[in-house]
Amino acid sequence: MIDRAAFLPLLADVFDIEADAISDEMALTTENWDSLAVLGVIALVDREFERTVSSDELKRCRSIADVLQVVDAAVAEA
Amino acid sequence: MNNDRTIRGIGIDIERVRRFERLIGTAAGDALGAHAFTAAERGRIAADAVSWAAVFTAKEAAAKALGVGVFPDAGGIACRDMEVTPLAASGFAEMRLTGAAVAVAEAAAVRRIAVSTRLVRGHVVSRAWALGAAR
Numbered sequence: 001m002i003d004r005a006a007f008l009p010l011l012a013d014v015f016d017i018e019a020d021a022i023s024d025e026m027a028l029t030t031e032n033w034d035s036l037a038v039l040g041v042i043a044l045v046d047r048e049f050e051r052t053v054s055s056d057e058l059k060r061c062r063s064i065a066d067v068l069q070v071v072d073a074a075v076a077e078a
Numbered sequence: 079m080n081n082d083r084t085i086r087g088i089g090i091d092i093e094r095v096r097r098f099e100r101l102i103g104t105a106a107g108d109a110l111g112a113h114a115f116t117a118a119e120r121g122r123i124a125a126d127a128v129s130w131a132a133v134f135t136a137k138e139a140a141a142k143a144l145g146v147g148v149f150p151d152a153g154g155i156a157c158r159d160m161e162v163t164p165l166a167a168s169g170f171a172e173m174r175l176t177g178a179a180v181a182v183a184e185a186a187a188v189r190r191i192a193v194s195t196r197l198v199r200g201h202v203v204s205r206a207w208a209l210g211a212a213r
Contacts, residue, residue: 013104016097035138035148036093039157043113044106055149 002049002075004068010048011064014040024065033061041067049075082189087208089142091135092201098127098134114157122164128197135204136162136193140173143191143208144182155179162193170194173206187211 009019015032038058045053051074061067101107102125111120114134123129137160141147147154159179163172173191175183183191188208195204 010105013101013106016100036097036134039114039148040101040106040110043109046113047105047109052151055152 001072002068007048007068007071008064010044011041011067014044022064024063024068026064028062028064028067033059041071045071045074051075051077082209082211084210084212085207086186086188086210087143087145089139089144089206089208090203091138091142092203093131093135095127095131095197095200095202098130102127102130116158116161119161128202131202132195132197132204133162135202136171136173136195136206139204139206140191140193140208143206144179144186144188146182150178155182183208 008022012019012022014037015022015026017026038055041058042053042055045051049071051071053070053074057070058067061070098107101110111130114137115123115130119133123133134157137157138148140160141155144155148157150156155175155178159175159177161174161176163174165171170192171194173193175191183189186208187210189210191206191208193204193206195202
């Protein structure tokens with residue numbers, strides 16, 4: 001499992017929201033979940049965990065909790 | 079004879095400059111910059127948010143003009159397999175393709191990609207024209 005407390009503020013920069021405003025429940029919409037955000041998450045996971053996450057899996061995410069689940073799964077595949 | 083006069087695809091992309099202002103200087107921004115931009119581009123755009131947005135949207139537009147996206151694991155082109163040249167006097171830049179992007183362009187009979195970028199009310203809009211010979 002990734003350290004969510006450390007990772008969520010990094011995700012907040014991708015979504016251009018305040019670090020204390022991001023939560024598992026935050027919904028991903030067409031407004032905030034575009035190719036820039038998906039690429040941002042892919043690049044961040046590569047840098048932080050040296051793991052590759054699937055763009056298709058990320059595009060299917062509908063909440064931050066879904067994103068964390070995809071990242072957790074990628075990191076667990078050691 | 080000019081073999082680049084037929085438009086084989088058009089792509090457009092738009093991003094808020096604000097998103098890049100937020101990203102630059104953060105861990106996520108550093109990661110995105112390393113992932114999406116070539117070394118030459120990083121040297122040219124430095125920490126300028128408008129330039130980041132211009133190069134990023136130009137790549138998205140170019141990929142769309144070729145009929146693909148920017149996710150190689152989903153059949154697209156890696157951003158680093160595209161490099162935006164400095165703006166020419168014509169007002170257009172070129173998208174230089176490398177790696178797997180070359181094969182994608184060849185399959186689409188595209189010989190070159192011209193890109194144009196504008197800043198409009200806090201947004202950067204890039205358009206790309208994939209050009210080739212008439213079939």
